[in-house]
Amino acid sequence: MYCDDSRGTDIDHFEPLERAPLRAFVWPNHLLACSFCNSNQKHRKYPVDAQGACLLVDPTTEDPAEHLLLRLSAGIYDPLSAKGEETIQVFGLNRSELVKGRVDAFVRACSILRDWHGLHRNADPEAERVAQALLDSPFIDVVHAMTRLTPGAATVIVGRSTVSALDAWRAVHRLPFHADQQHILAGAANASSMEGVADDTLADDERYFQGQPSRSSNVPVPTMQNYGLTWTEPDGTPRASGVAYDEPSAQDRKDALESAHCTSVEIMAVKPGELPQPRS
Template identity: 75%
Template sequence: MIPLQRVEISAQAQNLLKRWTQRVEGAGASGQAARELWGDAKAPKKHVRAALESMARGAVRCMYCDDSRGTDIDHFEPLERAPLRAFVWVNHLLACSFCNSNEKNRKYPVDAEGACLLVDPTAEDPADHLTLRLSVGTYDPLSPKGKETIQVFGLNRPELIKGRVDAFVRARSILRDWHGLHQDAVPEADLVAQALLDSPFIDVVHAMTRLKPGVAVIVVGEATVPALDTWRTVHSRSLRVGQQRVPGGTAGASCNKSVTDDTLADDNLPCQGQAARKSKAGPVRTMQNYALTWTDPTGTPRSSAVAYDQPSAQDRKAALEGDGCTNVQILAVRPGELPEPRG
């Protein structure tokens, strides 16, 4: 489990969710009413899913196990416990069907004061409550909340443990390959880095970046330490705070039409990104992407093969300049757009 950045949904979508909350209240604010209304809420679910998918990593990974595809919208605080939170945006996370139905289901442990004992990866850093033992692939608790989180989400089920152990082997190899390409300023380095960031069990790489130097050499081995040190400089920022996906050019997801009624948009139409678009209710927020161009030490013009957020672009620029590259420029780009190398 890694920290993820929750996007801000549009004012139109917020108003739509608020109206459906009012419906739950009008129906008696019971768990049954909330579940029935949620089952019928095609347009709200479409907006929630699109926003959650923009936050998820890789191939829309489950926000709990980081392995399987996130197929279900999970109500973090269950409907039976908090029916009026059925349509509250911050109460939604994306989960695989196993984590959602087989493991968490309607569980919501609380302490003696009624405070939740589950980690919400969009609201706090899971590493404050969990630690991943890389060599064996298991999570150990650092707090009561960590203990309940491991148990409720089944984070130490056998298939996840094996997946993390295998991912640890792959990550060390990929990091060493990436490091060689990065040192030679080969454009493929960016593609390799993005493939690693999008892979399942990215919590393994996240845990590796948090190792202290004296421990890292024991855990990952001397051959991998230089690659890991460079990776921390270039890419660890996105792992610390969570990196927003931008499918179809969106960070805060919305649909094509503005809110004029409860459907918000034709339920037969897919939700689309907000990038470079304004609704009738006013401007919407988008996530700006950045790419880089530079000249490598051999005098060859280069450009990045992936886009970054602004802090990561600044980190990448510093790393390139540290490697002897010149004329390093950060360019704002549209989703899906990358610059050509400049001579």
């Protein structure tokens, strides 16, 4: 749940028992961690600010991308906030073996995405097996960081040969994040914590979190209004966004499309899980 290097061997009390003994058996306080993160890095650390609020990213209730930025080419996390800075330091997110692992994972992900894209275009059932293998692999935070790249930056960072595969992947494997009861009850489930992080200054372009219905009828689920875009490429091809955006990100995307000489760029509200269709 912290370094994303493995499925986890230890169960960490996110808020240490010395600080909160009554949370000893509270399920969301139990997070899977590797033994190094748990025993060597975090241990009993739990930094707080002047008001007593925790300064570590809680992966069961927060989107790490609000606080952490992943530089794909270097495999290094940069902080976006005081909480991000403490999280990097406490968990040792930039220790050498993790940096190398992310760099290697980035190279593998580009190759696998290209293979997956070929299978997906041919409607080959093997495509889903390849996709699931990638999603189950260590350092999946790298893949989620790739999905947040703006179209222009993606061409530079992942290369032209991978851009079309990445666009197709976004359309099929959107990453939802919602801090509702369903997500919190995942507790110590097998999931990576530092997912969905951004690259360089590109953090806000691909923010397409989708509201999801909760399995608990007693807990109201906060949802956000999502927006999609339709436009016409300079060559006359009608297009529609393969992801949904929050309102500021949709406006940023509209500005970028118009700067790229696209025409008839329109923002429209969409329901969670839905996307607009290209105009004929």
